[in-house]
Every structure is written in C-alpha cells, then in structure tokens.
Amino acid sequence: MSGSHTHPLYLEGSSAVHRLPTEVKIVAAVVAMFAIVATPREAVWAFAAYLAGLALVWQIAGIRPRWLAPRMLIEVPFVVLAVLLPFAESGERTELLGISLSVPGLLAAWGILVKGTLGVLTSLTLAATTPARSLPAGLARLHVPAMVTVIVTLMLRYVNLLAGEIDRMRTARIARGDDPRTLHQAGATARGVGGVFLRAYERGERVHLAMLSRGFTGTVPLSAPPATRADWCAGLAPAAYAVAIATIAWMV
Known part of the structure; x- marks a missing residue:
C-alpha cells in the first residue's frame, strides 16, 4: 500500500x-x-x-x-x-x-x-x-495470523474503491430515471450489489496473482x-x- x-x-x-x-x-x-x-x-x-x-x-x-x-x-x-x-x-x-x-x-x-x-x-x-x-x-508484530493481516490490508485498501464504484452506479441509475428509494426497484438494487460483488471477487483474484508475481509469500515484511x-x-x-x-x- x-x-x-x-x-x-x-x-x-x-x-x-x-x-x-x-x-x-x-x-x-x-x-x-x-x-x-x-x-x-x-x-x-x-x-x-x-x-x-x-x-x-x-x-x-x-x-x-x-x-x-x-x-x-x-x-x-x-x-x-x-x-x-x-x-x-x-x-x-x-x-x-x-x-x-x-x-x-x-x-x-x-x-x-x-x-x-x-x-x-x-x-x-x-x-x-x-x-x-x-x-x-x-x-504482524502482534502475531496476528498472516491470512487475517492480508485480508485486513486489502479490505482497507479497496473498501473506498468499492464504495466509490457503488456510488457511481447509483448516480448512473438515477440519471436514467431510476428511483432507488421505491420498493419496486429492490430487484435492480440487488442485481447491482451482486454485480459489484462479482467484480470485487474477480479484482481480488487479479490482485492476488499480481502480488504473487511480485514475490509475495503470504507474510507482511517488517521494515x-x-x-x-x-x-x-x-x-x-x-x-x-x-x-x-x-x-x-x-x-x-
């Protein structure tokens, strides 16, 4: 990071x-x-x-x-x-x-x-x-399991990115005449959340592969x-x- x-x-x-x-x-x-x-x-x-x-x-x-x-x-x-x-x-x-x-x-x-x-x-x-x-x-210095440390690190790095993506999707829906506050739009909202989840999963795989290609071993270096x-x-x-x-x- x-x-x-x-x-x-x-x-x-x-x-x-x-x-x-x-x-x-x-x-x-x-x-x-x-x-x-x-x-x-x-x-x-x-x-x-x-x-x-x-x-x-x-x-x-x-x-x-x-x-x-x-x-x-x-x-x-x-x-x-x-x-x-x-x-x-x-x-x-x-x-x-x-x-x-x-x-x-x-x-x-x-x-x-x-x-x-x-x-x-x-x-x-x-x-x-x-x-x-x-x-x-x-x-890592507190001996928290390495997997938990990596998950927390990536969550902190990408939570704002995903929040921004959700906000842009909401803006795009409103610009096209949608009103996410109405009950009949619950299905569209659910599909949007599902799409963000899938993209986040795919992004996670790409980030993990990129980390491995740069020598990531699963532990956080202590500088x-x-x-x-x-x-x-x-x-x-x-x-x-x-x-x-x-x-x-x-x-x-």
Missing part, C-alpha cells in the same frame, strides 16, 4: 500519539474498549472519566471534536436500537413527559449508548492517528523497528487508566 493512499479516517499529524508504534496503539485501544464494556452501566462517573481521558488524548494528537462528529454517524443504528428499548422492554415502569417507559429498558439503552459511543470514539482516535499502511506491520519499552509504557498509559477506572467502578 503506497503512501499516496490516505484513508479518510486518518488525520495527518506529527504528535506524540501519531509517532507511537502501531502495535502499541492497537493494544491500548483494545484494552481500553474491554475496560469500557466491563464497566457497570450504573457508574456514570466512570464514563465521564473515560471521556475526559479521551479528550486529553485528542488534545495531544490535535484531534478536534468537529472532525469526529460527522464520523460518529456510524453509530446511528445503535442509537435507534437504544431509543426503542425503553418502549419494548417489560418490567418496572416509569413516566417521562406522560410516556410510560421501562426502567430496565432505560438502563439498557443508557448502557448501549454510552459504551457504544465511547467505543466508537476510541476506534476513531486509533484510526485518526494511525496510517492504514502501517496496520499490517503492527498486526520499521519494533516498539521499545518506553513506547509501551507511554502508549499503554491510557489503557492502564481505563482499567483502573473499571476496577474502581466495580469496587465502589
């Missing part, structure tokens, strides 16, 4: 967070997300502390909330689910603005919203400070030096902070 391909989730920068080795940031993000998920949903203060820790990382990395906001739209399906839970769940009821809501449903909705939001923010922070081209080497002890100590500090908060939340 050449340096000319910049992922839309990556934010150019030269901060201390950007300079950390990729494998350190991956481990820190995964550990932090596990800590967030393990935190009792009743510990509201803990989630505020997580957000404060993320805000500090954003300050160091030069990430602004207005850059994060539009990229948070990926969370919309979870928000819809959370909104429906207080109406669908059974159990003890309470009234809010004259509407009867389920107390267990409200708690479940709060847990989904707050943990999902913090998880998405953590993932966006990792993506914003880590070039996509460095992920394969980082995964950058491994992370030092100082890198691990600095990079895992936010993860240790998150684990400490989760532990205190359970003890309290």
